[in-house]
Amino acid sequence: MTAGGDRATPAIASAAAASRAAEQLGDRLALGAAPACAIILGSGLGGLADRIEKARRIPFRDVPGFPQATVHGHAGVLIAGELAGRAVLAMAGRFHLYEGHAPRLAGYPVRVLHALGARTLFVSNAAGGINRNFAAGDLMVIADHINLMFRNPLEGMLEPGDIRFPDMSDPYDRALRAKLHEAGKALGVPLRDGVYAGLLGPSYETPAEVRMLERLGADAVGMSTVPETIVARAIGMRVAGVSCITNLACGISTTPLSHDEVLETTTRVARDFENLVIAFVGAL
Numbered sequence: 001m002t003a004g005g006d007r008a009t010p011a012i013a014s015a016a017a018a019s020r021a022a023e024q025l026g027d028r029l030a031l032g033a034a035p036a037c038a039i040i041l042g043s044g045l046g047g048l049a050d051r052i053e054k055a056r057r058i059p060f061r062d063v064p065g066f067p068q069a070t071v072h073g074h075a076g077v078l079i080a081g082e083l084a085g086r087a088v089l090a091m092a093g094r095f096h097l098y099e100g101h102a103p104r105l106a107g108y109p110v111r112v113l114h115a116l117g118a119r120t121l122f123v124s125n126a127a128g129g130i131n132r133n134f135a136a137g138d139l140m141v142i143a144d145h146i147n148l149m150f151r152n153p154l155e156g157m158l159e160p161g162d163i164r165f166p167d168m169s170d171p172y173d174r175a176l177r178a179k180l181h182e183a184g185k186a187l188g189v190p191l192r193d194g195v196y197a198g199l200l201g202p203s204y205e206t207p208a209e210v211r212m213l214e215r216l217g218a219d220a221v222g223m224s225t226v227p228e229t230i231v232a233r234a235i236g237m238r239v240a241g242v243s244c245i246t247n248l249a250c251g252i253s254t255t256p257l258s259h260d261e262v263l264e265t266t267t268r269v270a271r272d273f274e275n276l277v278i279a280f281v282g283a284l
């Protein structure tokens with residue numbers, strides 16, 4: 001057993017590894033001011049990366065401790081630069097549990113972003129709409145989540161600086177959610193608000209599972225984000241998030257679901273999504 005590791009995943013994805021990664025990347029990222037926000041871009045939402053000014057890009061393969069992103073629609077680049085004149089960090093791509101990654105690895109990028117100075121995290125994802133008032137193409141401010149992955153990125157040895165039993169009563173910061181809604185109003189981009197259910201995947205849900213999620217109080221369902229938010233809260237970061245409702249969940253929609261449909265919808269709403277995030281960062 002090594003310091004910072006556990007039996008299942010020795011020494012990977014630890015807080016110490018994140019600090020070392022940040023030290024190694026610091027010069028290449030040339031971070032002047034501490035980032036106002038770190039942004040994780042979900043499936044098909046990576047276009048925001050191209051709107052980052054003065055961008056310095058590091059492929060995931062050069063980030064110590066990062067595996068390659070494997071999913072189509074995920075670029076796998078860490079970017080430092082500016083949005084709305086504010087310093088930001090962004091990750092185009094993330095690590096999903098369904099790729100077989102250890103839960104702590106799914107949260108490791110958040111530790112790296114934190115070690116690089118970020119204290120506010122913006123998470124985004126593609127999700128299926130469960131709320132029957134939702135339509136494909138809607139953007140939903142994440143009000144809360146339900147962890148149905150049955151794994152947790154904090155499993156294993158307690159990391160230095162972590163809280164063993166972190167409070168999750170305000171996982172998606174109330175004040176930041178209000179800022180998102182204000183930004184949406186100012187831009188004329190209508191926003192929904194709702195609960196995100198995070199499932200392991202990678203198969204989409206059955207109609208019976210979607211009915212169950214509806215009864216549990218979920219408005220949208222996806223396969224990411226939850227591990228990142230949990231790590232962020234455990235290390236004291238504030239979190240805001242938006243789901244792009246790319247499709248109606250199985251059973252609510254009667255047509256078969258494909259990843260292509262997910263990416264088509266994100267392409268359609270990409271501009272609104274990007275403008276929203278830029279306005280939000282400008283208001284931080």
Ligand code: HPA
Pocket residue numbers: 126127128129204205221222223246247248249250257262
């Ligand atoms: N279910 C789970 N994940 C998703 C979906 C869905 O319907 N759409 C996009 N990501």
